[in-house]
Amino acid sequence: MTTTPEGAQQPQTQQDPRAKHQDEFPAHEDIGQPGLTSQTAPDPDHGEESxxxxxxxxxxxxxxxxxxxxxGRAVAIAFAREGADVAIVHLPEEQEDAETTLKLVREAGQNAAAYAQDLRATDAAETVLQRALEDLGGLDILVLNAAYQRKRSGIDETPIEEVQRVFDTNLISHIALTKAAVPHLNPGSAIITTTSIQAAGPAPPLFDYAMTKAAQVAFTEVLAQExxxxxxxxxxxxxxxxxTPLIPATNFPEDKVESFGSDTPMERAGQPAELAGAYVYLASEDASYTSGAVIPVTGGKPFTGG
Structure with a gap:
């Protein structure tokens, strides 16, 4: 226990990060894209209770x-509990997950909206942006988090249309949505991209995904200068x-899923809730002098840039 200046005792909250989550991941057969929370065991921790x-x-x-x-859900929960109204974009197949996120945002007392939209479609970015402006009454924070990845057997066996899907989802849609949003953002607004440790330490089975994540680092740094x-x-x-549901949906070998995250210095995978604070910081006034930065949340794995 610790003691406050007023003399009231408070529980000790400092915790060994290695032991915060000790999840065991079962052998997962490929659940296919898009991955859904209901197909992901154990349930990811999005911060619902914490x-x-x-x-x-x-x-x-x-x-x-x-x-x-x-x-994305962890960020939506955190933003709502910090007082923000939240709109989300999801694929039509992810409607059930989207409804759960909306419920959690509304339970925090905030306005919520969701758009079932594949952002690769023509004019999708403009349509989504306009709906968000109408539903929220404006926009202050844009989080570019949508992503697609699949394990590749080798570059010679990877269909070009699959590479195109990765690039269209992870890069082109982000550029299109940012292009549509910027004219409506006022000073004090924030744009946050979800890149990856793959930008700094690319793995061959994710070569196309890693390429897009490295490009997102460059996108962030260049856009910050502009x-x-x-x-x-x-x-x-x-x-x-x-x-997250993306992991069992990536077509990794079953033993790779079972040992997921064990190669980090913390010897465990992270949970979505453990990233939420980084997004809140970057969206808030606490980060008023922070622009062009990449915050690694990697369990101790080094990140040295794209």
């Missing part, structure tokens, strides 16, 4: 792509191995 807000984003309005599950003089901050979060 995240407590303190008003850091009160009055803000956020649009999160890939906000139905995994990291938009920071206008008062718009641009940053990124680089997750390491995080347990």
């Amino acid at each position: 995240y407590v807000g303190s008003g850091k984003l009160k009055g803000r309005r956020a649009l999160i792509t890939g906000g139905d599950s995994g990291i 938009l920071t003089p206008a008062g718009i901050r641009v940053n990124a979060v680089a997750p390491g191995p995080i347990w």
Whole structure:
């Protein structure tokens, strides 16, 4: 126990990060894309029971792509509990997950909206952006989080249409949505991209995914130079191995899923809730002098850039 200046005892909250989550992952056969929370065991921790807000984003309005599950849901929960209204984008097949995220945002007392939209479609970015502006009454935070990845057997066996899907989802849709959003962002707004440890330490089975994640680092750094003089901050979060529906949907070997995250210095995978604070920081006034940065949340794996 610790003692406050007023003499009241408070529980000790400092915790060994190695032991915070000790999940055992079963052998997972490929669940296919898109991965759904109901198909992911054990359930990812999105902060449903643990995240407590303190008003850091009160009055803000956020649009999160890939906000139905995994990291996107954790960010939506945290933003809502920090006082932000939240709109999310998800694939039509992810409707059930999206409804759960909406419920959690509304339970936090915030406005919520969801758009079932494949962002690769023609004019999808403009359509989603316009709906968000109407539903939220404006936009202050854009989180570019939607992603697609699949394990590759080798470059000679990878269909070009699959590579195109990765690039269209992870890069082109982000560029299109940012292009549509920037004219509506005022000074003090924030753009946050979800890149990856793959940007710094690419693995051959994810060569196309890793390429897009390295490009996202460059996108973040270049866009920060362009938009920071206008008062718009641009940053990124680089997750390491995080347990989300994307993992059993990647077609990894079963033993790879069972040992997921064990190669980090913490010897475990991270949970989506453990990234939420990084996004809150980058979206908040606490990060008023932070632009062009990449925050690694990697369980101790080094990140040295794309």
